[in-house]
Amino acid sequence: MAADQLSTTFAALADPTRRAILARLSSGECSVTELAEPFEMSMPAVSKHLRVLERAGLIARGREAQWRPCRLEPAPLKEVAAWAERYRHIWERRFDRLDGYLQEMKAAKEKKHGRKQRRK
């Protein structure tokens, strides 16, 4: 379940225009026209990007018929961040476990060669 949401979020974020749209929305709500301004892009093209972002739950659109403001929805980004933190913890813990295990390996080897190199 989480993996599917993450895949959708990753796919939506894998485009520079969509990330720029999200960056713009991080400073507040915008209309589609306002969002289209900085991009040399047709309105239908911008709308297509917005649909991808909306499907991924990264933005929400207002219901007002004339002015459908877009706003950022932070929840999926938080999920990505949580996954990322977990990944980093995994490396940290892998190293910690390896550290402990190496001491076991060392002890096992010393025992094997105990007659040659006695421990104090």
Next chain:
Amino acid sequence: MAVSSAANSDSFKTTTPSDREIVMTRLFDAPRDLVFEAMSRPEHVRRWWGLLDERYSVPVCEIDFRVGGAWRFVSRGPQGEAGFHGIYREIDAPERIVFTEIFDPFPDVESVVTSVLKEENGKTRFTVTCLYPSLEVRNMVLGTGMEGGAAISYDRLEEVAAGLQRATP
């Protein structure tokens, strides 16, 4: 500063030397040959890789340790299984291993992991460089720009891990 029970915990560092890389380094109090052995044989790998705490196990640990050979590790924990797989690209014992890595839920995202072992005053410095397909993927892995200030207390984590080591025979 809290006194950490794990001797080399403060040697862990993460850096981002380029847009697509994450480098992690840590010092180990063991000879380089031993660290290399611990990384390259399944009977050793399954004793440390993927064991985040005592609830975890490594039900799959397959290593075909030659250039072009495949590897596949699965970590099983309270939330299910996490599988990783890849291909060994370079093997230069006891100094360097390069392999590709794919996390099963993201089959399109292949990273290249380079592990380098250097001897340092009787200890071994283990440096892992993960090269991601793009800046975006790397930043997602790092979590930068997404949620600021999520500082992690690595020392505390290591104490937890050290406690678990004591508890696990």
